[in-house]
Amino acid sequence: MNNExxxxxxxxxxxxxxxIEVISKVPTILHTPLMSxxxxxxxxxxxxxxxxxxxxSTPVNIAxxxxxxxxxxxxxxxxxxxxxxxxxxxxxxxxxKAAESxxxxx
Amino acid sequence: xNLAIALAYLVAAVLFILGLKQLSSPKSARxxxxxxxxxxxxxxxxxxxxxxxxxxxxxxxxIGVVIGALVGTIGARMVKMTAIPQMVALFNGVGGxxxxxxxxxxxxxxxxxxxxxxxFPSVFSIVIGSVSFAGSMVAFAKLQELMTGTPIxxxxxxxVNGLLAAAIVGFxxxxxxxxxxxxxxxxxxxxxxVLGVAFVLPIGGADMPxxxxxxxxxxxxxVAASGxxxxxxxxxxxxxxxxxxxxxxxxxxxxxxxxxxxSVLFGAFGxxxxxxxxxxxxxxxxVRSASAExxxxxxxxxxxxxxxPGYGLAVAQxxxxxxxLAEVLExxxxxxxxxIHPVAGRMPGHxxxxxxxxxxxxxxxxxxxxxxDEFKNADVVLIVGANDVVNPAAxxxxxxxxxxxxxxxxxxxxxIVFMKRSMRPGFAGIDNELMxxxxxxxxxxxxxxxxxxxxxxxxxx
Numbered sequence: 083m084n085n086e087x088x089x090x091x092x093x094x095x096x097x098x099x100x101x102i103e104v105i106s107k108v109p110t111i112l113h114t115p116l117m118s119x120x121x122x123x124x125x126x127x128x129x130x131x132x133x134x135x136x137x138x139s140t141p142v143n144i145a146x147x148x149x150x151x152x153x154x155x156x157x158x159x160x161x162x163x164x165x166x167x168x169x170x171x172x173x174x175x176x177x178x179k180a181a182e183s184x185x186x187x188x
Numbered sequence: 189x190n191l192a193i194a195l196a197y198l199v200a201a202v203l204f205i206l207g208l209k210q211l212s213s214p215k216s217a218r219x220x221x222x223x224x225x226x227x228x229x230x231x232x233x234x235x236x237x238x239x240x241x242x243x244x245x246x247x248x249x250x251i252g253v254v255i256g257a258l259v260g261t262i263g264a265r266m267v268k269m270t271a272i273p274q275m276v277a278l279f280n281g282v283g284g285x286x287x288x289x290x291x292x293x294x295x296x297x298x299x300x301x302x303x304x305x306x307x308f309p310s311v312f313s314i315v316i317g318s319v320s321f322a323g324s325m326v327a328f329a330k331l332q333e334l335m336t337g338t339p340i341x342x343x344x345x346x347x348v349n350g351l352l353a354a355a356i357v358g359f360x361x362x363x364x365x366x367x368x369x370x371x372x373x374x375x376x377x378x379x380x381x382v383l384g385v386a387f388v389l390p391i392g393g394a395d396m397p398x399x400x401x402x403x404x405x406x407x408x409x410x411v412a413a414s415g416x417x418x419x420x421x422x423x424x425x426x427x428x429x430x431x432x433x434x435x436x437x438x439x440x441x442x443x444x445x446x447x448x449x450x451s452v453l454f455g456a457f458g459x460x461x462x463x464x465x466x467x468x469x470x471x472x473x474x475v476r477s478a479s480a481e482x483x484x485x486x487x488x489x490x491x492x493x494x495x496x497p498g499y500g501l502a503v504a505q506x507x508x509x510x511x512x513l514a515e516v517l518e519x520x521x522x523x524x525x526x527x528i529h530p531v532a533g534r535m536p537g538h539x540x541x542x543x544x545x546x547x548x549x550x551x552x553x554x555x556x557x558x559x560x561d562e563f564k565n566a567d568v569v570l571i572v573g574a575n576d577v578v579n580p581a582a583x584x585x586x587x588x589x590x591x592x593x594x595x596x597x598x599x600x601x602x603x604i605v606f607m608k609r610s611m612r613p614g615f616a617g618i619d620n621e622l623m624x625x626x627x628x629x630x631x632x633x634x635x636x637x638x639x640x641x642x643x644x645x646x647x648x649x
Contacts, residue, residue: 086419090415090416090419090424093424093425094412094416097425098428098431099432100429100432101208101430101431101433101434102432102433102435102436104205104208104212104429104433105208105436105437106436108212108213109214110536110537110555111528111536111537111540112211113444113536113537114273114397114536114537114538115217115221116208116212116437117437117441118279119207119208119211119221119224120429120430120434120437121279121283122228123204123207123408123426124287124404124407124426124427124430125283126231126427127286127427128232129232129235129420129422129423130411130414130418130420131286131290132235132236132239133418134297135248136241136242136249137239137240137245138242138245138248138293139242139245142296143293143296144248146292146296147245147249147293150285150286151248151249151251151252152252152255152259153256153282153283153286153289154256154282155253155255155256156260156282157279159256159260160259160261160275160279161264161279161283162221163260163265164263164275164276166218166222167264167265168537169217169221
């Protein structure tokens with residue numbers, strides 16, 4: 083096992099624990115928005131789709147690259163927008179102050 | 189990997205983790221979504237300098253992003269609140285498809301003898317991504333009612349699915365061991381697509397949110413596997429986060445329905461349904477139906493009213509009408525609260541979202557555990573378009589497919605008003621004894637119109 087693979091496996095294992103830990107206290111009403119939010123996050127496959135599409139030259143690769151980019155972008159954009167639509171319904175009853183803290187979160 | 193890019197990926201990963209954390213609390217959930225989106229933008233921008241674009245490559249990326257962004261935005265903006273679960277299924281499916289395609293492209297690039305550490309994650313991503321894609325499309329079709337929402341079963345189904353899975357494992361070994369078989373991974377992809385369809389067909393519509401959550405976790409893992417293929421840290425971390433949190437979330441969702449994950453996936457929910465139960469149930473038994481005036485009087489002179497909203501309320505877009513009724517009642521000094529079953533509607537949290545939209549005060553929304561002991565003190569329980577979540581069969585008849593699911597104790601109230609469009613069984617496809625209860629009055633019609641009638645009846649009373 084080379085060093086790079088070893089690093090990757092380390093990240094993989096640590097990310098499993100973080101993924102479980104970080105959502106372990108979610109209330110029932112947020113199950114669906116959380117599912118939708120994580121759904122948007124796996125749209126990161128767009129990074130992969132761009133990587134394979136960037137150097138595409140054969141017709142097969144071009145076709146695969148194009149379809150992969152379309153699907154992945156739909157996943158990212160649709161995922162975040164639909165999650166936001168679900169969550170904006172909750173805004174009525176929370177302090178408006180919460181709204182500005184996100185812009186400072188980098 | 190370039191240091192700056194590695195650091196940008198690290199920032200993105202941290203933002204994903206913070207985003208998930210915020211998403212799990214109602215106060216910060218909406219910000220959590222923005223935080224995760226910011227992480228996504230950073231990861232995407234950081235990737236670009238690393239690449240050598242051909243002009244064709246750059247063109248298809250721009251075209252693809254534009255099309256995808258349009259489809260995603262329009263789809264997510266236009267969809268009705270009631271159709272959101274299937275929209276999530278759709279967005280999840282396309283992500284799985286993209287992960288599988290990325291792995292296919294990499295395998296093509298590796299040629300005939302890729303090393304095991306590259307070939308294995310690619311093949312894994314193709315299989316899991318394809319299963320997620322096909323399964324999500326079936327889930328979408330079921331929820332969108334393009335096909336029947338009831339389970340599709342046939343004798344020997346488990347065996348067929350088992351054989352499919354075994355064939356896939358065989359193919360995986362073949363592709364890995366004898367990698368010189370050209371394009372064998374195409375066959376593998378087709379088999380996995382068939383398995384995805386076959387896997388979701390026997391699962392009923394009521395269980396779909398759990399299945400979508402599971403497929404969501406699958407897609408996360410497929411993305412992580414593609415990350416191993418591409419040696420991309422951002423894909424590995426983000427994909428794994430989703431795979432792990434999605435798996436836990438799937439378990440929590442099935443727990444909220446009082447069902448084990450195994451029975452959701454392999455139990456063919458609602459199999460023992462409609463046919464026998466519905467016929468036997470309705471034959472020779474009558475239900476009591478009431479007029480708006482009767483019910484208006486009953487409600488106006490009650491002290492405590494509990495409203496149980498369900499999917500019918502969402503379909504009729506009756507959330508504003510129900511709030512209006514509650515306000516009219518409160519003006520007369522009636523104490524009103526809403527009993528929210530964890531899986532009322534077609535996704536957990538559906539009712540909270542709808543009622544919040546109609547500005548129903550948050551304090552009036554009571555979760556099941558909180559309110560279940562209060563039904564016996566309620567003068568009237570008003571069931572608006574809900575069915576399975578108040579079906580006493582979940583407590584009393586061990587043969588019922590919903591047996592063991594925690595339900596709202598609506599049957600303990602002094603009067604039960606059932607607002608429904610028809611006598612049709614609920615989404616689980618089973619009859620509801622509660623409709624035949626002597627304390628029950630049926631009020632048929634579209635939920636919104638019926639509620640409006642009740643508002644005027646209460647005002648007149």
